Amino acid sequence: MLEVLLQPLQYPFMLRGMAAAVLVGIVCAVLGAYVVLRGMAFFGDALAHAILPGLAVGYLVGGGAREPLFWWAMGTAVVSSLGIGAVSRTARIKEDTAIGIIFAGMFALGIALISSVRSYTVDLAHFLFGDVLGVGTQDLLLTAVFGGLVLVVVFLFYKEFMILAFDPVLAATLRLPARLMDNILIVLIAVAIVVSLQTVGVALMVAMLVTPAATAYLLTRRLWKMMALAAAIAAVSAVIGLYLSYYFNVASGAAIVLTCTAVFTIAWVATSLNRRIRAVAR
Amino acid sequence: MAFLDRFRNPNLTFLAHPHPHSPDKPILKVEGLTVEYDSGAALENLTFELQRGERLAVVGPNGAGKSTLFKVIAGVLRPSRGLVEVAGHEPGGHICIAYVPQRTQVDWSFPATVADVVMMGRTGKLGLLRWPTHHDWQLVQQALDTVRLRDLADRQIQQLSGGQQQRMFIARALAQEAELILMDEPLTGLDSRAQEELFSVLELLHSQGVTVMVALHDLKIAGERFDRVMLLNRRLVGIGLAETVLNPVQLVDAYGSHLRLLPVVDGTLALGDSCCDDGEHDHA
Numbered sequence: 001m002l003e004v005l006l007q008p009l010q011y012p013f014m015l016r017g018m019a020a021a022v023l024v025g026i027v028c029a030v031l032g033a034y035v036v037l038r039g040m041a042f043f044g045d046a047l048a049h050a051i052l053p054g055l056a057v058g059y060l061v062g063g064g065a066r067e068p069l070f071w072w073a074m075g076t077a078v079v080s081s082l083g084i085g086a087v088s089r090t091a092r093i094k095e096d097t098a099i100g101i102i103f104a105g106m107f108a109l110g111i112a113l114i115s116s117v118r119s120y121t122v123d124l125a126h127f128l129f130g131d132v133l134g135v136g137t138q139d140l141l142l143t144a145v146f147g148g149l150v151l152v153v154v155f156l157f158y159k160e161f162m163i164l165a166f167d168p169v170l171a172a173t174l175r176l177p178a179r180l181m182d183n184i185l186i187v188l189i190a191v192a193i194v195v196s197l198q199t200v201g202v203a204l205m206v207a208m209l210v211t212p213a214a215t216a217y218l219l220t221r222r223l224w225k226m227m228a229l230a231a232a233i234a235a236v237s238a239v240i241g242l243y244l245s246y247y248f249n250v251a252s253g254a255a256i257v258l259t260c261t262a263v264f265t266i267a268w269v270a271t272s273l274n275r276r277i278r279a280v281a282r
Numbered sequence: 283m284a285f286l287d288r289f290r291n292p293n294l295t296f297l298a299h300p301h302p303h304s305p306d307k308p309i310l311k312v313e314g315l316t317v318e319y320d321s322g323a324a325l326e327n328l329t330f331e332l333q334r335g336e337r338l339a340v341v342g343p344n345g346a347g348k349s350t351l352f353k354v355i356a357g358v359l360r361p362s363r364g365l366v367e368v369a370g371h372e373p374g375g376h377i378c379i380a381y382v383p384q385r386t387q388v389d390w391s392f393p394a395t396v397a398d399v400v401m402m403g404r405t406g407k408l409g410l411l412r413w414p415t416h417h418d419w420q421l422v423q424q425a426l427d428t429v430r431l432r433d434l435a436d437r438q439i440q441q442l443s444g445g446q447q448q449r450m451f452i453a454r455a456l457a458q459e460a461e462l463i464l465m466d467e468p469l470t471g472l473d474s475r476a477q478e479e480l481f482s483v484l485e486l487l488h489s490q491g492v493t494v495m496v497a498l499h500d501l502k503i504a505g506e507r508f509d510r511v512m513l514l515n516r517r518l519v520g521i522g523l524a525e526t527v528l529n530p531v532q533l534v535d536a537y538g539s540h541l542r543l544l545p546v547v548d549g550t551l552a553l554g555d556s557c558c559d560d561g562e563h564d565h566a
Contacts, residue, residue, distance in 0.1 A: 037392065156411055163402050166392050172358040173381050174406035174458075217393065221438040226393045 008246040017132040017199075018242050020143050021256060024196040025208065025234030027147040030154055030227045031192050032213030034185060037165045037223075041210045042096055043084065043186075046103030048193045048205035050080040052110025055127050055197075060113065070142055073197060077190035080106060085186060130201030130253035132242070139198060146195050150188050154227075161185060162223055199238075200253040211260040212237065215267045233263055307370030309334045309462055309493045310355065315364035317350050324350040326517045328364070334461075335491045337484070338521075339504035342514035343537050348497040349384075351514070352464040355495070356381040368462065380455030382465040385447055390440040396450050397435040400425055403458035425456035429483050445476025452483055463487065465496045469503070481507055501528055 008014045035044050054076025055069055062068035084102050088095035114124050126134075135143075154161070163171045164181055171178050189209070196208055216230035241256030248255075310332035317325040325347040332338055340348050353359040354366060356379050366372065368379060380403070403425075404418045426432045429449035434442065442450060448468045455463045469477055484507075487494060498504050504511050505524030513519040513527050515536040520527040 037389075159402070159405050159408070159413075160410070162394070162398075163405055166389065166394065166399070167383070167402070169353075169356070169358055169381055169383060170402060170454075173356045173379055175357075176405070221393055222395055222398060223393050 004247075005243075008243065013133050013135070014242070014246065016135045016137065016140055017252065018239060020135045020140055021132055021199050021238035021242060021252075022235045023140075023143050023147050024192075024199045025212070025238040025256075026231040027150050027192050028196055028208035029212040029216070029230035029234035031150060031188055032209040032211075033216070033223065033227045033230055034161055034165055035189065035209045036213040036217055040189070041206060043099055044189055044193070044209045045206035046084070046099045047077060047081050047190060048202050049103050049110075050084075050106035051077050051193065051197070052107050052127060052202055053113055054110075055202075056110045056113035059123065060117065066136060066139060067142075070139075070194065073194045074191065076106075077194050078187055081186045081190040082183060085183065126201070127197075128201050128203045129251055130197065130199050130204070132199045132252045132256075135198055143195050143198075146191050150192050150195075153184065153188055157181065157184065158224070200257060204253050204257045207257040207260060208234065211257070211264050215260075215264040218264075218267050218271045234260065237263055307367070308332060309336075309369055310495075311365070311367040311370075312355075313365040315351075315354065315366060316362050317347070317354060317359065318362040323516060325354070325361075328518050330512065330518060330521050332462075332493060332495065334493055335488065336493055336510065337488055337508045338493075338495045338510050338512055339508035340495060340497045340512045340514055341499070341501055341504050341536075342519075346515045346536070348514060349466055352381060352466055352495070352497065355379065355462075356464060378459065378461040380451075380458050380460035380463045382448070382451040382455065382463065382468060384466045385444060385471065388447075390447075392439065394439055395436050396431060396439060396442065396453075397422055397426070399439055399450055400453045400457050403454040403456070403460075406458060422453075422457050425453040428456055428486060429453045430479075443476065444471050445473075445479055448472070448476075448480055449483055452487070456487075460492070462493045462495070465494065467497050467499070469498060469500065477503075501533075504528075 009018075035041060051073050054072040054074075058069040058072030061072075080102060084095075084099050087093075087102060088098035093101075110127075111124070114127070117123065160171075160176055160181055163174070163176060164178060164185075168178065171181075192209070193205055196205055200208055212230040212234040213226070215233050216226045216228075220226040220229055237259040238256050241259040242252055244250065244259065245252040245255035308331045312331070313329050315325055315328040316323060328351070340351070342348060350359065354361050355368070357372075358381070397419075400422045401414055401418065404414060404421065408414065408418065423432065423435070426435050429452050431446060431449055431453060434446065439447065439450065448465075452463070452465075468480060472480065484494060484496075496508070505528060508524070510522055511524045511527045512521040513532055513536045515538075519536040520532045
C-alpha cells in the first residue's frame with residue numbers, strides 16, 4: 001500500500017504537479033465560496049475561456065516560453081473581466097448575455113490565433129485541459145505568490161465581501177464601496193484562473209471554482225467554515241486525482257475535476273438522504 | 283505616517299461615521315422628493331418631516347412607492363429631484379439608518395448564523411481591515427438580548443421562524459447603532475403572536491428614542507400602533523394622526539379602484555384592500 005502511495009512521488013515532476021494542484025485547489029475553493037454564493041459560475045467559466053487569445057498571443061510572441069504566457073494570460077484575464085462588467089453595466093442587455101458575447105468572441109479569437117500555428121492540436125489541448133505534470137519550479141513560484149496574494153485579499157476584505165454577497169442594500173446603507181469591491185472580486189477571480197491554467201486548463205477551470213465550494217456549501221452553515229472545508233476538499237481531491245491520473249493513465253486535470261465531482265455527489269446524496277430521514281422522523 | 287492617517291481619515295465614508303448630526307434638526311426632512319423610473323414616476327413631489335423617536339406607519343396600495351421611498355431615505359437610490367436630509371445632512375454617508383428588507387428578498391440559505399448577520403451591522407463602525415473585537419461581540423449579544431434571540435445566536439438563519447427573522451434584522455439595526463430604522467412590510471406572513479412580539483420590540487426601540495418608519499398593509503394596525511400615519515400613492519395623500527388621515531375621501535383617493543367600501547352596523551366603514559395577494563383584509 002505504502003509502495004503504491006510513494007512510487008509516483010519519486011518523480012520531481014509529480015511532486016511539483018501535486019504541489020501546484022493543491023495550491024490551486026485551495027485558492028480556487030476559497031474564492032469559489034463567493035462565486036457560488038453570488039451565482040457567478042457562468043462568469044467564471046466565461047472568463048477562463050476569454051483568456052485564450054492572451055495565451056495565444058503570448059505563445060506566438062514568446063515561442064513557447066512559459067513565463068510570458070503567464071503575464072499575457074494575466075493581462076487578458078484582468079482586461080476581459082473588467083470589460084464584461086463594463087458592458088453589462090452600460091449596454092442595455094442582461095449580464096449573462098454580455099458575458100456570452102464576450103466569452104464566445106474571445107474564445108474564437110484565441111482558437112483562430114492558435115490554429116495559425118503548425119503544432120495546433122497539441123498546444124491547444126494543453127491550453128484547454130491543462131498540463132499539471134509540466135509545471136516547472138518557476139511556474140510553482142508564480143502560483144504560490146499570486147495564489148497567496150488572492151488568499152490575503154480574501155482574508156482582508158472578508159466581512160465586506162460577505163455583506164456584498166448577502167445583502168447589497170446593507171452594503172449601500174453602510175457606504176461600502178460596492179463597485180470597487182466587486183471589481184476587486186472580479187480581478188481576484190481572474191488571477192485565480194490564470195494561476196490554475198496549467199493545472200486544469202481553460203475548459204475545466206470552472207469546476208475548481210465551483211465544485212468544492214458547492215460541496216462545502218451543502219455541509220456547513222458559516223462562511224469561514226464553508227471556505228475552510230472547500231479548501232480541504234479541493235486539496236484532497238487534487239492529490240487523489242493525481243494518483244488516479246498516474247495509475248490509470250488519464251489526463252490529470254480531468255482526474256482532479258472528476259474526483260471533486262465524486263465528492264460533491266457523495267455529499268449531495270448524503271445530505272438529501274439525511275433530510276428525507278429527518279422529514280420522515282418528524 | 284501621513285499616508286496611514288489619510289487612510290484612516292473619518293471623511294473616508296466607509297471607515298467611520300462621516301456626517302456629524304445636528305441635534306436640533308428633525309431626524310428626517312423630505313422636500314419636493316420625486317423619483318422617476320424609465321416606466322414613469324414612482325414618487326411625486328413628497329414633502330414631510332419626521333421627529334426623533336417618532337413611529338410612522340406608511341400605508342398605500344401595492345406600487346404606491348413605499349419601497350422606493352425607503353430606499354431613497356436609506357441612500358440606496360438617488361432621487362430625481364428634491365431634497366432628503368437625515369439629521370440635517372444628505373443621506374449619502376449616514377450609517378445611522380438601517381433598512382430591514384422584506385423577508386422574500388433575503389437569501390435565507392446563506393451560510394451565516396444569526397450572530398453573523400447581526401455582526402454585519404457593526405461593519406460600518408469597524409471600518410476596513412479591522413476585525414470585530416470583544417466589544418463588538420458584546421454589542422451583538424446585547425442586541426440579541428434586546429430582541430430576545432440570544433438562545434438562537436448560533437442557528438443558521440434559515441432555521442428561524444418569520445417573526446424571529448424580522449427580530450434578527452432589528453438586532454442588526456441595533457448593532458449598527460441605527461437611529462432611524464426603516465422596515466418594509468415586516469408583518470407580511472407573521473401570525474398574530476409573532477406580530478405581538480415584534481410590536482413589543484418596537485415599543486422598546488421607541489423607549490430608547492429610535493425613530494421607526496414601517497410600511498404596512500393593515501390600516502387598523504397602522505392607526506393603533508403608530509404615532510402618525512402616512513397615506514401614500516406615488517404622491518403624499520395625507521400624513522398625520524390616523525383619525526384625520528384615514529378618512530373615506532382620502533382612502534378612495536389613495537386606493538382608488540382597489541378599495542371596497544362596506545357599510546357596517548355601527549356606521550363606520552370597512553375597507554378591503556383587494557390588491558393584497560395573500561388575502562389580508564384591512565379594517566378601519
